[in-house]
Amino acid sequence: MNRVILSTLWDKTPGRNNRVGRPQINGNQQIINNSISIVNNSTPFNALRLEQLNELPCLLSSQSLDSRGRPQRSMRVIIDGTPRKINFRAYHITWMAANGPILPDHPPQYSHRCHQPLCVEPTHGVWESDVDNKDRNRCSAQSHIFFQDYMIVLCPHTPCCLTPLILTTSDSRVVPLHNPQQ
Ligand SMILES: [Zn+2]
Ligand SMILES: [Zn+2]
Numbered sequence: 128m129n130r131v132i133l134s135t136l137w138d139k140t141p142g143r144n145n146r147v148g149r150p151q152i153n154g155n156q157q158i159i160n161n162s163i164s165i166v167n168n169s170t171p172f173n174a175l176r177l178e179q180l181n182e183l184p185c186l187l188s189s190q191s192l193d194s195r196g197r198p199q200r201s202m203r204v205i206i207d208g209t210p211r212k213i214n215f216r217a218y219h220i221t222w223m224a225a226n227g228p229i230l231p232d233h234p235p236q237y238s239h240r241c242h243q244p245l246c247v248e249p250t251h252g253v254w255e256s257d258v259d260n261k262d263r264n265r266c267s268a269q270s271h272i273f274f275q276d277y278m279i280v281l282c283p284h285t286p287c288c289l290t291p292l293i294l295t296t297s298d299s300r301v302v303p304l305h306n307p308q309q
Pocket of ligand 2: 283
């Protein structure tokens with residue numbers, strides 16, 4: 128529901144931010160301004176070392192969480208002529224600022240390719256069906272395995288999940304197949 132309200136803001140002009148003494152701004156500018164604030168208050172997180180996949184690090188939101196642990200951001204909007212404050216998901220706002228409006232024919236679920244529910248990095252989000260969203264659960268632990276000289280892709284999804292496991296020969300999970308000393 129809030130996603131629908133959010134998408135209708137995009138081209139609305141003016142009056143989204145209609146507090147007395149504040150300049151009136153377009154809905155899309157309001158979304159971009161809020162996205163900048165969300166990103167500036169987030170923390171880069173690159174324990175996953177996503178440069179191995181030529182991807183940007185996660186940006187973990189510091190916004191308050193809703194009852195299901197999702198980062199939220201309140202914005203003033205006008206619904207049926209009445210100004211209201213409504214909570215939107217922080218990653219929907221950053222996604223829209225980067226990509227434009229969420230269209231009615233976008234699939235219903237926002238999947239985090241990085242499996243980090245706080246992440247607001249827009250390139251880590253993808254809209255897809257409920258079935259596709261749930262199917263990504265199988266990649267929550269590892270989407271790829273990196274060895275020293277090669278990499279195995281486990282993730283079957285497009286675009287791929289971003290949970291690589293990077294193994295080095297010093298990792299206790301790497302066991303030699305034979306020991307020349309024996
Ligand atoms: Zn992420
Ligand atoms: Zn996957």
